[in-house]
Amino acid sequence: MLMIEMNKLRFFLYSVSSMLVTALSLLIADTTNAQLSPIRSQSLPLMISQLPTLLSGNQIFLNGKTLPGAWIQQPGTSGTVSTYVSDAALRQLIGIDLLNTTNPELQPIDWFSASSSTLKAKFSPGYRYLDISNFAQTNGWQIQVNGNQLVISTPPAKINNIRQGKRPTGDRLVFDLDRPTPWKAAPGQIIRKSADPKNLSSTPPAPPNREWIITLDSTADNGLIQRYPPQAPTTPPDQTKQLPTTPDPDALIQKVEMVNNQTRITLSVPFGSSPQITTLPNPNRLVVDIIPDALVARDITWNQGLRWQQRFINVGQDRFPVVWLEINPRQAGLTLKPISSSLDSQTGIAPLIQTAQRDLAVAGINGGYFNRNNKLPLGAVKRDNQWLSGPILNRGAIAWNNNGEFYFGRLTLNETLNTSNNQTLPILFLNSAYVQNGIARYTPTWGQTYTPLLDNEIILTVQNNQITNQTPGGKAGVTSVTIPRDGYLLTLRGTATSNAAKLSIGTKVNITSSTNSANFNRYPHIIGAGPLLIQNRQIVLDAQSEKFSNAFIIERAARSAICTTSTGNLIIAAVHNRAGGLGPTLAEHAQLMQVMGCVNALNLDGGSSTSLYLGGQLLDRSPNTAARVHNGIGIFINHR
Secondary structure (H helix, E strand, C coil): CHHHHHHHHHHHHHHHHHHHHHHHHHHCCCCCCCCCCCCCHHHCCCCHHHCCCCEEEEEEEECCEEEEEEEEEEECCCCCEEEEEEHHHHHHHHCCEECCECCCCEEEEECCCCCCEEEEEEEECCEEEEECHHHHHHCCCEEEEECCEEEEECCCCEEEEEEEEEECCEEEEEEEECCCCCEEEEEEEEECCCCCCCCCCCCCCCCCEEEEEEEECCEECHHHHHCCCCCCCCCCCCCCCCCCCCCCCCCCEEEEEEECCEEEEEEEECCCCEEEEEEECCCEEEEEEEECCCCCCEEEEEECCEEEEEEEEEECCEEEEEEEEEECCCCCCEEEEEEECCCCCCCCCECHHHHHHHHCCCEEEECCCEECCCCEECCCEEECCEEEECCCCCCEEEEECCCCCEEEEECEEEEEEEECCCCEEEECEECCCCCCCEEEEECHHHCCEECCCCCCCEEEEEECCEEEEEEECCCCCCCCEECCCCEEEEEEEHHHHHHHHHCCCCCEEEEEEEEECHHHHHCCEEEECCCEEEECCEECCCCCCCCCCHHHHHCCCCEEEEEEECCCCEEEEEECCCCCCCCCCHHHHHHHHHHCCEEEEEEECCHHHCCEEECCEECCCCHHHCCCECEEEEEEECCC
């Protein structure tokens, strides 16, 4: 408590000293000027004794709007203050482009500039921060600290014109600006097309367009906004029915509007394409190209032992956008662990970005399958030699230790219940939402209680290797039973309820446990998903044997994967829609991993779950399109 109060006092003294310096600067300013020059906090010559060693927060107040973003402010050697903002916040909130680099401590950037600037980088748990002090001053930003917030004000900007044209690759929009300004782009809703009653052919309708919203911290004249009113409907409604009009879904610019001192442009982007956005100087322009292959190639050494890459990779005649992180697991201070959305039970789902930030993981990818309705796991999760959830259906899994060693294979957990009255009974599932006839076991890692997943289960309480209670489960989802801290629960389902008479109260029991393959027994960490894609450089995909449906096998969807390379490095990868089409099938996914040089590879949960995280951002998709997930694989770096 004393330390907290001291920190508050130090921050108060810093705030007071900042205000005094600002006031003094204003008093001695040249009063002949019609307008005083702004005071920028990063260049204030504060004494180090007046400033805490480090100020930090996770909110940025940008031009009057509170946004999430990690930042640090600290004194420099010359008495000035240096301001650092996470590279994720600079990309997402300002629109700064990170360029290729092989030096994690120097990050080249591009933002309305004729030549790239290079910002110094520093690392703190979970984030990589870039020093924006000189960059902000050059661009006329005003910066100050207000508690947990870093307040950034950029000079007012204006859109002078919007130009639209056609290129061989697709539509192009150019926004002419009077000066550089923060911008961002995010996908919105699917734009549904109304059925044409005059065309009732059996030809399937074209896939719907997607809304994209581009927001600039700028104003625009009413005349410019009125050039782009909401589009007229494609088919005029029946005048007798008074139906509301709807915009033409194929018009590229749906509307331009001013919202909270920002200009918001809503686009209708055809299926198979996305906006690729660049900035240009002299004059200042924001250029938006609507193209099928919008992914920008990157190769950034983000930290020692951690490299971010993305580019299109060919399989047959198709080009797939692949975003991946390559990790050297032997790098000092770097570790991998399963991460879960809930800390105290196995019930719960959350955005991967939220789980990773909570655990201070620098990177991560979504993991295994789960039931989205009851938010419970459907596959193996083992962390620090403790089973959070057991494997199912002999599906593919990856196991690893803290020495950078990995094992890929199909995994089954064999548990047997042995009783003092010479009964030997198989336990089919451990801490799992996958329910079948038979016996399942639930330990304290499942949570404080267990609620029946099927009607009419019989629940046995085991404490200190002895059955202490039998409880009828009744109707599924109604009555919870406490899981003892010094034992576990056994649930008898379906025909296995006939074993209740053999497992009376007072019976002594013990459990034997092993994995198949036995190699999995050697590793403290396991994530199960499937199907297994590659072993020893050969594609071994057999989704049917892992009990995946035919629809799942042939579905074209976003996919996630984890693999090892010939150098012993680890790759976590996300693949989305091919140029001009849908995502890969499982077979194409396996081929992609093989082309990327994977020696062993495992498919992870995919579709809307596919999420690749790095330092406060999702690299592969906009966060508003990513579903909540149960678990993932986290990458941690301990900077000594």
